[in-house]
Amino acid sequence: xxxxxxxxxxxxxxxxxxxxxxxxxxxxxxxxxxxxxxxxxxxxxxxxxxxxxxxxxxxxxxxxxxxxxxxxxxxxxxxxxxxxxxxxxxxxxxxxxxxxxxxxxxxxxxxxxxxxxxxxxxxxxxxxxxxxxxxxxxxxxxxxxxxxxxxxxxxxxxxxxxxxxxxxxxxxxxxxxxxxxxxxxxxxxxxxxxxxxxxxxxxxxxxxxxxxxxxxxxxxxxxxxxxxxxxxxxxxxxxxxxxxxxxxxxxxxxxxxxxxxxxxxxxxxxxxxxxxxxxxxxxxxx
Amino acid sequence: xxxxxxxxxxxxxxxxxxxxxxxxxxxxxxxxxxxxxxxxxxxxxxxxxxxxxxxxxxxxxxxxxxxxxxxxxxxxxxxxxxxxxxxxxxxxxxxxxxxxxxxxxxxxxxxxxxxxxxxxxxxxxxxxxxxxxxxxxxxxxxxxxxxxxxxxxxxxxxxxxxxxxxxxxxxxxxxxxxxxxxxxxxxxxxxxxxxxxxxxxxxxxxxxxxxxxxxxxxxxxxxxxxxxxxxxxxxxxxxxxxxxxxxxxxxxxxxxxxxxxxxxxxxxxxxxxxxxxxxxxxxxxxxxxxxxxxxxxxxxx
Amino acid sequence: xxxxxxxxxxxxxxxxxxxxxxxxxxxxxxxxxxxxxxxxxxxxxxxxxxxxxxxxxxxxxxxxxxxxxxxxxxxxxxxxxxxxxxxxxxxxxxxxxxxxxxxxxxxxxxxxxxxxxxxxxxxxxxxxxxxxxxxxxxxxxxxxxxxxxxxxxxxxxxxxxxxxxxxxxxxxxxxxxxxxxxxxxxxxxxxxxxxxxxxxxxxxxxxxxxxxxxxxxxxxxxxxxxxxxxxxxxxxxxxxxxxxxxxxxxxxxxxxxxxxxxxxxxxx
Numbered sequence: 064x065x066x067x068x069x070x071x072x073x074x075x076x077x078x079x080x081x082x083x084x085x086x087x088x089x090x091x092x093x094x095x096x097x098x099x100x101x102x103x104x105x106x107x108x109x110x111x112x113x114x115x116x117x118x119x120x121x122x123x124x125x126x127x128x129x130x131x132x133x134x135x136x137x138x139x140x141x142x143x144x145x146x147x148x149x150x151x152x153x154x155x156x157x158x159x160x161x162x163x164x165x166x167x168x169x170x171x172x173x174x175x176x177x178x179x180x181x182x183x184x185x186x187x188x189x190x191x192x193x194x195x196x197x198x199x200x201x202x203x204x205x206x207x208x209x210x211x212x213x214x215x216x217x218x219x220x221x222x223x224x225x226x227x228x229x230x231x232x233x234x235x236x237x238x239x240x241x242x243x244x245x246x247x248x249x250x251x252x253x254x255x256x257x258x259x260x261x262x263x264x265x266x267x268x269x270x271x272x273x274x275x276x277x278x279x280x281x282x283x284x285x286x287x288x289x290x291x292x293x294x295x296x297x298x299x300x301x302x303x304x305x306x307x308x309x310x311x312x313x314x315x316x317x318x319x320x321x322x323x324x325x326x327x328x329x330x331x332x333x334x335x336x337x338x339x340x341x342x343x344x345x346x347x348x349x
Numbered sequence: 350x351x352x353x354x355x356x357x358x359x360x361x362x363x364x365x366x367x368x369x370x371x372x373x374x375x376x377x378x379x380x381x382x383x384x385x386x387x388x389x390x391x392x393x394x395x396x397x398x399x400x401x402x403x404x405x406x407x408x409x410x411x412x413x414x415x416x417x418x419x420x421x422x423x424x425x426x427x428x429x430x431x432x433x434x435x436x437x438x439x440x441x442x443x444x445x446x447x448x449x450x451x452x453x454x455x456x457x458x459x460x461x462x463x464x465x466x467x468x469x470x471x472x473x474x475x476x477x478x479x480x481x482x483x484x485x486x487x488x489x490x491x492x493x494x495x496x497x498x499x500x501x502x503x504x505x506x507x508x509x510x511x512x513x514x515x516x517x518x519x520x521x522x523x524x525x526x527x528x529x530x531x532x533x534x535x536x537x538x539x540x541x542x543x544x545x546x547x548x549x550x551x552x553x554x555x556x557x558x559x560x561x562x563x564x565x566x567x568x569x570x571x572x573x574x575x576x577x578x579x580x581x582x583x584x585x586x587x588x589x590x591x592x593x594x595x596x597x598x599x600x601x602x603x604x605x606x607x608x609x610x611x612x613x614x615x616x617x618x619x620x621x622x623x624x625x626x627x628x629x630x631x632x633x634x635x636x637x638x639x640x641x642x643x644x645x646x647x648x649x650x
Numbered sequence: 651x652x653x654x655x656x657x658x659x660x661x662x663x664x665x666x667x668x669x670x671x672x673x674x675x676x677x678x679x680x681x682x683x684x685x686x687x688x689x690x691x692x693x694x695x696x697x698x699x700x701x702x703x704x705x706x707x708x709x710x711x712x713x714x715x716x717x718x719x720x721x722x723x724x725x726x727x728x729x730x731x732x733x734x735x736x737x738x739x740x741x742x743x744x745x746x747x748x749x750x751x752x753x754x755x756x757x758x759x760x761x762x763x764x765x766x767x768x769x770x771x772x773x774x775x776x777x778x779x780x781x782x783x784x785x786x787x788x789x790x791x792x793x794x795x796x797x798x799x800x801x802x803x804x805x806x807x808x809x810x811x812x813x814x815x816x817x818x819x820x821x822x823x824x825x826x827x828x829x830x831x832x833x834x835x836x837x838x839x840x841x842x843x844x845x846x847x848x849x850x851x852x853x854x855x856x857x858x859x860x861x862x863x864x865x866x867x868x869x870x871x872x873x874x875x876x877x878x879x880x881x882x883x884x885x886x887x888x889x890x891x892x893x894x895x896x897x898x899x900x901x902x903x904x905x906x907x908x909x910x911x912x913x914x915x916x917x918x
Binding site: 463467469471482486488 | 783864867
């Protein structure tokens with residue numbers, strides 16, 4: 064399975080005085096089973112890009128193919144694409160509408176015209192994957208806490224059994240505990256199902272702990288597309304486009320400037336601790 | 350007097366230590382849970398026996414995860430909620446007395462989390478003028494207040510703009526201006542940055558700090574973002590309706606284990622210092638900035 | 651992008667009409683419409699057209715914008731014209747099947763067409779030169795005498811301006827919810843009327859809930875800013891008549907009188 068974007072551009076408002084080039088010449092491929100982080104600040108085009116992945120927006124130029132087929136050719140089954148590329152929007156709990164949690168999660172598979180048993184089996188599996196307790200299946204979604212609502216909303220998309228799951232800022236508005244829980248759950252379901260996951264965020268710290276590939280966007284372009292260590296190494300460029308490397312990167316750069324022989328490419332607290340301890344030992348201290 | 354890292358001195362000057370601007374005494378608040386017919390099902394104690402005080406001109410932070418009671422407590426400060434038990438006195442007025450409510454709301458302004466849901470005007474300057482209009486301020490003076498408030502938050506250039514075209518951070522600054530135009534003694538910011546991106550967050554916190562440093566307004570920041578808290582004079586940590594920790598940012602963040610138990614974040618640098626200490630390096634408690642860490646590690650050499 | 655939709659299509663420019671107090675414009679539109687339906691002869695309509703022409707010039711709004719407002723009403727107009735054409739009793743001119751077009755019918759249809767066209771252009775001029783906010787302010791001011799009769803004029807005006815402020819936001823919310831449901835395979839396009847209605851549930855329920863949530867938040871924010879109804883409120887932008895406005899009132903009064911005299915009392 065692969066989703067490929069070739070020279071994709073998107074311009075809107077071309078009939079007004081100020082057309083906006085939301086995406087410019089994007090070339091990307093999303094293969095099987097990859098955990099990708101998509102970073103960019105507001106206005107970088109990341110939300111627009113994400114809506115191209117499941118055919119919600121048609122590119123002005125360029126080609127998007129799923130398993131080799133152009134998704135915008137006549138008769139391409141869009142519904143099928145949307146069941147293969149699941150998109151979870153920001154604040155997904157705003158899409159909940161059914162009388163109870165279970166029915167809401169069934170909405171997606173029902174729309175695919177599947178038989179009742181299959182629909183219910185998928186809903187159950189999806190709710191398990193997000194760690195939602197069975198005793199609340201018949202609860203009204205509107206009586207749940209924010210974090211729980213969000214899980215139900217994500218389950219609603221998972222029930223479509225996508226091969227690629229795209230999550231637009233899944234931690235938006237959550238407190239640290241909620242954020243850790245959701246990210247942990249996403250990592251867990253990736254491991255369980257082996258699907259590709261695209262995490263859209265502007266928090267470097269969130270993303271550093273989980274993903275194996277980072278795509279950085281700025282003003283509609285792809286600025287970097289590499290493994291985390293490499294991307295976070297470009298501290299200056301990231302700052303120039305209004306993003307920030309994880310805090311630890313700054314700390315390590317500062318230490319290096321002050322004469323400590325640390326590896327500035329460490330991206331997590333544990334890595335940072337280890338490299339500092341190593342540097343101190345080598346100096347014969349502590 | 351030692352200069353601390355915020356550049357200030359640990360001494361409060363001004364109108365004496367006389368009156369605290371906010372004083373709560375055994376404050377408790379119960380939410381009433383009702384079933385589908387509206388009958389009372391039970392009560393949930395959202396705030397439990399909180400007694401705290403805030404000095405005028407301070408920058409206070411209240412931390413806690415969702416459901417800890419911090420927002421509920423905040424809404425008592427401007428009498429949007431009234432205590433079930435206990436009292437809260439704001440600028441010398443007890444909120445329990447009905448005749449005080451509007452005075453309290455003028456003394457204590459509040460900015461909420463959702464940038465869209467608190468803007469009423471269709472033009473920025475009209476929204477900032479909404480508060481003074483409600484207070485019956487004469488037209489000429491409204492314009493003066495609107496101008497100075499917008500300048501204080503750096504949004505004067507946008508005064509004729511429609512709020513719809515602003516970013517989240519800009520909208521929140523407009524809301525802060527709207528509250529400032531009421532000339533309050535203190536401003537409560539209830540998770541003002543929760544729905545913003547990092548740039549927006551920076552702008553809003555910068556505006557809040559300017560209010561406190563330059564205009565001398567008491568600021569109470571409710572948040573769960575640690576980076577925003579390191580500039581506070583005093584920090585309260587809430588859990589299950591009670592204040593479980595309090596002190597200066599250094600004091601509070603030193604207690605890494607306790608904060609982890611409460612499932613709260615600690616600034617990455619503090620966490621790193623903590624991990625290094627656990628591995629044997631003799632670092633002091635409560636390191637809050639990269640500079641501090643560098644200095645302390647140098648001392649280790 | 652959706653947030654850029656302006657309602658009533660306000661056209662931004664600077665003109666005599668734009669600067670005029672909106673109460674004059676409201677009263678003026680009303681006077682114009684009354685005159686339009688009172689006059690009954692050619693001279694009356696010519697006078698109205700001339701008046702309208704002068705106003706269009708004064709507004710500095712390009713004609714194509716004014717005509718844009720017509721497009722939406724063309725259907726209604728057609729309906730009214732055809733109705734009058736075929737169903738007015740009188741001396742028949744042509745007979746088609748059982749329906750006949752009468753002389754009187756042609757007269758009525760023509761009158762209707764002229765009246766409706768000028769009515770729409772006249773009202774469009776008002777919305778093109780006045781922001782929705784000014785309109786609610788103007789209405790609130792004009793209707794304030796009704797407060798003595800316990801009519802909640804201020805509250806209604808406040809509701810209207812809040813509604814106007816939130817329409818673009820709710821439109822954007824609708825778009826988001828639609829996209830989220832489409833991403834789950836929802837189909838808002840295909841099916842018969844009943845199917846389409848059912849398909850709206852996943853759109854309307856979240857939208858209502860979102861709207862109520864916003865209303866709740868907004869009410870709290872308003873109370874926090876000391877809002878307690880219209881009593882004791884001052885205005886940041888009070889409506890004050892200027893010299894030009896009085897002159898305009900004078901012109902309007904004169905137009906109304908002349909219109910009625912020429913268009914009604916004088917013989918054709």
